[in-house]
Amino acid sequence: MPDLQQQTSSGTIVKKDFPKESFRHRVIRDFKVNKMIYLMLLPVVVYYLIFHYGPMYGLQIAFKDYAPTKGFWGSSWVGLTHFQDFFNSFFFWRLLKNTLLLSLYSMLFFFPAGIILALLLNELTSNRFKRLVQTITYMPHFVSLVVIVGIMFDFLSVNGLINNLLSSVFGIEPIPFMREAGWFRSLYIGSDIWQNIGWSSIIFLAAISNIDTSLYEAARMDGAGRWKQNLYITLPGIMPTIVILLILFIGKFMTVGVEKILLMYNPITYETADVIQTFVYRKGILEANFSYSAAVGLFNAIISLTLLVIANGIARRTGESKLW
Amino acid sequence: MKKSASERLFDYGNIIFMMLLSVGTLYPLIYVLIASFSDPGFISQYRGLLLYPQGITLDAYKLVFMNPNITNAYGNTLFYVFVGTTFNIIMTSLGAYALSRRGVMWTSAIMFFIVFTMFFDGGLIPMYILVGNLGLLDTRWALIIPGAVSAFNLIIMRTAFQAVPYSLEESARIDGANDWTIMFRIVLPLSLPVMAVMVLFYGVSHWNSWFPAMIYLQDRTLLPLQLVLREILITNNTDSMLTAISSGDKAPIGETVKYATIIVSTVPILLLYPFLQKYFVKGVMIGAIKE
Numbered sequence: 001m002p003d004l005q006q007q008t009s010s011g012t013i014v015k016k017d018f019p020k021e022s023f024r025h026r027v028i029r030d031f032k033v034n035k036m037i038y039l040m041l042l043p044v045v046v047y048y049l050i051f052h053y054g055p056m057y058g059l060q061i062a063f064k065d066y067a068p069t070k071g072f073w074g075s076s077w078v079g080l081t082h083f084q085d086f087f088n089s090f091f092f093w094r095l096l097k098n099t100l101l102l103s104l105y106s107m108l109f110f111f112p113a114g115i116i117l118a119l120l121l122n123e124l125t126s127n128r129f130k131r132l133v134q135t136i137t138y139m140p141h142f143v144s145l146v147v148i149v150g151i152m153f154d155f156l157s158v159n160g161l162i163n164n165l166l167s168s169v170f171g172i173e174p175i176p177f178m179r180e181a182g183w184f185r186s187l188y189i190g191s192d193i194w195q196n197i198g199w200s201s202i203i204f205l206a207a208i209s210n211i212d213t214s215l216y217e218a219a220r221m222d223g224a225g226r227w228k229q230n231l232y233i234t235l236p237g238i239m240p241t242i243v244i245l246l247i248l249f250i251g252k253f254m255t256v257g258v259e260k261i262l263l264m265y266n267p268i269t270y271e272t273a274d275v276i277q278t279f280v281y282r283k284g285i286l287e288a289n290f291s292y293s294a295a296v297g298l299f300n301a302i303i304s305l306t307l308l309v310i311a312n313g314i315a316r317r318t319g320e321s322k323l324w
Numbered sequence: 325m326k327k328s329a330s331e332r333l334f335d336y337g338n339i340i341f342m343m344l345l346s347v348g349t350l351y352p353l354i355y356v357l358i359a360s361f362s363d364p365g366f367i368s369q370y371r372g373l374l375l376y377p378q379g380i381t382l383d384a385y386k387l388v389f390m391n392p393n394i395t396n397a398y399g400n401t402l403f404y405v406f407v408g409t410t411f412n413i414i415m416t417s418l419g420a421y422a423l424s425r426r427g428v429m430w431t432s433a434i435m436f437f438i439v440f441t442m443f444f445d446g447g448l449i450p451m452y453i454l455v456g457n458l459g460l461l462d463t464r465w466a467l468i469i470p471g472a473v474s475a476f477n478l479i480i481m482r483t484a485f486q487a488v489p490y491s492l493e494e495s496a497r498i499d500g501a502n503d504w505t506i507m508f509r510i511v512l513p514l515s516l517p518v519m520a521v522m523v524l525f526y527g528v529s530h531w532n533s534w535f536p537a538m539i540y541l542q543d544r545t546l547l548p549l550q551l552v553l554r555e556i557l558i559t560n561n562t563d564s565m566l567t568a569i570s571s572g573d574k575a576p577i578g579e580t581v582k583y584a585t586i587i588v589s590t591v592p593i594l595l596l597y598p599f600l601q602k603y604f605v606k607g608v609m610i611g612a613i614k615e
Contacts, residue, residue: 030429036503037422041434044419047472048438054454055446061453068453117345123338135598136346142593143353144532146550147586150557151352154582161355164371194349202604226331251443259535263558277448284449285539297447305444 062295075291082295091279099275099300103253105189111249113193114200115242119230121201122208137198148195149263152187153178178264181271188257188264188273203245204238211237240321247315247323251308254300276300353590360384360583367579384577384584393552394585400464401549405530408468412526413519415472420481421507426490442475448539455540466540467533467548474529477522484518485511517603524600531593549589556585 021029031038062082064075086092117137124130140148155161156177163174177183215233224232258277265273276296284293308323316322327335355374359367363379370378388394419438423431445451451470460466488511496506512519534550541547 027429034425034428037425037428040418040422040503044415044422044473045434047415048441051454051470051472052441052445055450056444058450058453059446061450120338120341123335124342125335129339129342133342133346135601136349138601138604139594139597140349142528142597143590144534144550146532146534146554146557147590150553150582150586151356153558155352165373168372198349225328226334262535263554280448285452290449290453294447294449297449301444301447308443
């Protein structure tokens, strides 16, 4: 009975103790009242349907032998063949190991770097100096990966800046950094820290500034020094933020910087640099092996989602903040 | 409050660390800047840190601006940045406005429908096939339409729109305003800082993007700057770097042309960003917490 309910001009429904309206009526009335809202949403929903849910629908080719000439429907089903091929392939363990190790090292070295920088910035007494350091350290975040990796190739080449300094100061023989598999992970993570340490500190700084200052006053009354204040107030204060970001970080474990790796790696460094996503790129785009690479991609996405759910579950159980 | 000796020692150590960090962050960029203005012959011989330009010359920049590969790509990038960002902003603000309204039945369902794509997607290959099936391969639209909305940015914008006081909207409605008027006259003008951050985020991502162009575009006249940069800096394709000079002179000036290209392609972004810096904290914070 729609007419028993009152509406405000904005379309909000003021519920009174009237008989419950049927679902169908509510849908129809909501649609009438909010026509314009739904009209605005239409392009966005259509976009998501086509460009995000469309590819999910397209994932069926992972279970088919897709041939572009036959289309999605004409291609025949092959079940889990492509997955089995991938699990049995020579590359499987290497790709999995490289993907997980690179992410794990990022988590161990890159992730804490932003937190430490935020804590140290917070200890600076001069606000002007603090802002200056922030401006400078945020800057590389906006420089393109192509330029960053390009500079790395230039500086790290055999007769580049780094090798020149190493040989003139320490007398070390030139090292072909970008062409040695053993250096790949350190260079990847080191340059990531250089580029993004400032940017990743922003959010922790914001979390620190939200901590109730009376806590610090109370701690000082009790004779806590700055180290103890950090340990017992600041860190616990930003822990919810740290946990959320860590969950998100783990959710991105399997998609670790493909674009950067594609720019940095070469066949000589595949041994440590080749990850699942770069393999998908080579198999799928370069070799047009669509079904196989889509299967590998799907495997990757499933692991990714599983990791996210597990991380969130752990965070829930330990009573820290959670994503959902 | 008096500080103990160890605390003062920490303060000095902290300041020194911050200075080293700042110098370490800036120096690679400064080196590139200095080298781009220096004499190519000198740079190719020189071993060590540069502190000021050696034999100032603009030759490298002349070569960059005379190179049709680079100037054409620069134009393309400007197109992708302006058209792409405009499209992004229109789409994202429509979605963010609609999803920030109260009392609309399906907003939370649609929000879930959108946020879910942040954690699971079809991946590279189905996307590539889709773009091909839609006939977008090798067109400019392949770099603009598939990335129309970023869920992350949509969340940031929606949160900002939700913060606009409801009473303003209510009184506008009493005066007969509809949603378009409320969006353009009230909500957007009150959210300008966030809109500025959005323009920066989308704009920078178009400016720096190279991967979609690499997979979707064959036609060299459509390539964006970053892809040409990649040829020059990483795949070391000197042909796309030095079209205007004879092969004998290429070696020494090649290095400084690289540096000049980096400067020309990076400076516009770096000049823009300090003006928007104060809005970042808000933008980044909202996005990460409200997911």
